[in-house]
Amino acid sequence: MAEKVEWCELPLELWPKIGKYLDKHIDILRFRSVCESWRSSISPIHLNSLSFPLQIPHPINSSIDAYLNQATLYLVEPTHSSSNFQSFSKGYLIKVEESKNHPFRLVSPISDRKINNHVSVSPMVLNLLEYRVFELCKSYNVHSNGGHYVSVNKVVFFPNSTWINIENSVACCVFREGKLGLMKHGYEKWKLVDENNFYYDDVIVFKGQFYVTDKWGTISWIDTCSLKLIQYSPPLCGFGNKKHLVESCGSVYVVDRYYESGPRTRRRNHVEHPNHDAAVECFKVYKLDEEWGKWVDVKNLGDRVFILGNSCNFSVSAKDVIGYEGNCIYFTDMFDVRMYNLQDHSIITIAFDPWIEKFAENWRK
CATH class of the missing domain: 1.20.1280 (Monooxygenase)
Structure with a gap:
């Protein structure tokens, strides 16, 4: 031995x-x-067992073709042999989207804004001997032909592995009116989960299952066979306007988003929903103590960064990435990218795209 x-x-x-x-x-x-x-x-x-964009039923009109597009978040770090090693010691956070018309396209990790539309069209080349590339997570969007409206707030897809066939994968979405939908291979239309309720805010993949949160912060996981919800946490009873789920270091968090001037709402299908054009006032963060089955009010994230993107939520360490500060939440608000500091509760507008454009220009042919 x-x-x-x-x-x-x-x-x-x-x-x-x-x-x-x-x-x-x-x-x-x-x-x-x-x-x-x-x-x-x-x-x-x-390497191509799951090919994207993936054709799926349209969430509203089954006669319209719809597609599930995939984007992958990477952390790109230089090695000691890299010619750029002296120029930066942290890594770049990049997001690469696969779509029907553009096999690979660079987008903003937070807003999903297309980056490489106005920079050089030359292909990017990364020498894997000079850079370490880590895949952090994947995100998904639903698009349709002809620009038809797709009423989906969030969609996740699992499992998505090199060794998994499409027949064994499932998509789960939160519709804009707050309903939950599930789609498996062979379905002619999306099936509703807990179809009588309109109060779901977010869905993620956690511990190999779909976990959802409602407007009260109660987390449940979905039994994809029976299409039933199994309650996983006690109600949070947060008074914010929208709940976000974030997995960080093996634990699940709820980030409660508060809008200015109280709960400015709009009605749809006889149900009130937050007006997402309203400006964000603050966030509150809660961690689920799974051992004791209770919520813990989190005042400090340490060096962790929470990113509430348009298509996915994730967490990174500020020590590893360029341009991000620890103990902060990054999000989109009225089409701008903003940063909320948990320590002093300040909100500032930031520009991340220059970092991405710099990355794109430095590593093109």
């Missing part, structure tokens, strides 16, 4: 088994880039 064996001397039949433990696309690319034997052990056909 004490004898060391070089990786290159391992039996060839082990490499396919090792490779199948890699779920993320970028990890498999790096695996196949090591040497010829590693490359041949995993067929490239597996």
Whole structure:
């Protein structure tokens, strides 16, 4: 057991088994880039087991073609061998979108605004010997042909692995009126979960399942077989206008968004909803103590950064990324990207796109 064996001397039949433990696309690319034997052990056909954009039923009108587009968030860091190592020590947070007309397009990690429409059209090239590329998460959007309206606030898709066939994946969405929808391969239309209620705010994938929160901050997970909700947390009873779910370091948080001038609402389908054109006044953050089954009021996130994007929520460490401050929440508000500081409760408008454009220009041919 004490004898060391070089990786290159391992039996060839082990490499396919090792490779199948890699779920993320970028990890498999790096695996196949090591040497010829590693490359041949995993067929490239597996890299496209799920092809996006993915055609799905339109949420409202089944006669209209709709597509599920995928975007991937990456953290790109220089290695010591990189020529840019001296220029920055942290990594860039980038988001790459796959769509029907543009196989790969750079977008803002927060607002999803297209970045590479007005910069050089030359392709970006990253030498994986000079940069470490980490996949953080994926996000999804529903689009339709002809510019037809798609009434979806949030959509998630799971599982999405190199080794998973489309027949085994499920999409879950929160419609703009607050309903929950579920779609599996072969469905002709979306099926409603808890169809009599209109009060759901957000959905994420947590612990391999779909978790949703309602307007009271009660978290439930969805049994995709029975289409039933199983309550996971006690009610938060937060008085904000919109609840967001964020997973950070293995725990689940609810971020409660408050709008200025009280709950300015609009009515749709006889149900009141927050007016999302109203400016944000503040946020409150709560962490679920799963052991005791109670909510903890969080006053300080430390070096963690919470990002409430237009298509996904996620958390990163401020020590790892350029341009982000710890103990802050980044979000969109009336089409602007803003930062809320939990310490002094200040809100400022920021410009992230220059960081992304700088990244795009530096690594183009």
